[in-house]
Amino acid sequence: xxxxxxxxxxxxxxxxxxxxxxxxxxxxxxxxxxxxxxxxxxxxxxxxxxxxxxxxxxxxxxxxxxxxxxxxxxxxxxxxxxxxxxxxxxxxxxxxxxxxxxxxxxxxxxxxxxxxxxxx
Numbered sequence: 182x183x184x185x186x187x188x189x190x191x192x193x194x195x196x197x198x199x200x201x202x203x204x205x206x207x208x209x210x211x212x213x214x215x216x217x218x219x220x221x222x223x224x225x226x227x228x229x230x231x232x233x234x235x236x237x238x239x240x241x242x243x244x245x246x247x248x249x250x251x252x253x254x255x256x257x258x259x260x261x262x263x264x265x266x267x268x269x270x271x272x273x274x275x276x277x278x279x280x281x282x283x284x285x286x287x288x289x290x291x292x293x294x295x296x297x298x299x300x301x
Contacts, residue, residue: 196278197264197267197268197271197278197279198260198264198278198279198280198281199252199254199278199279199280199281200281200282201280201281201282201286201287201290202290204254204280204287205298205299207252207254208231208254208299208300209298209299209300211251212251212252213251213252213253213254214232214233214247214248214251214252214253214254215231215232215233215254215256216232216233216234216235216247216253216254216255216256216266217229217231217232217233217234217235217256217257217284218235218236218237218240218255218256218257218262218263218266219234219236219257219258219262219284220236220237220238221234221236223258229284229287229288231299232254233246237257237262237263237265237266237269240266240269240270241269244273247270247275249274249275249276251276252276252277252278253267253270253275253276253277253278254277254278254279254280255267255270255277255278255279255280256279256280256283256284256287257283257284258283258284258285259283259285260279260280260281260282260283263279263280263283264279266279267279287299
């Protein structure tokens, strides 16, 4: 927990979050894995066809599905759950960040010409 507390300073914030453009670059080059941490009823109603779907409350039982050799990018509609999930994964020695702007920000970004930037 002390390591997590040390991250709660402005100089460390870039190590725990990732912006949408950086995420797209890393995703398209295969350098990261995307995890949607919403619960099943949210993904059923509002599906996004990218990455793994592992609800935040199932992460502890599904760690074996996660790579240790790539950055893990977590997302939920905003960032609350994904940041909590990121903190949990960091405590288990995963390299994890949460997506700033969340899934809503990613969808808003992917309008118009930006729609083709993310390779699915």
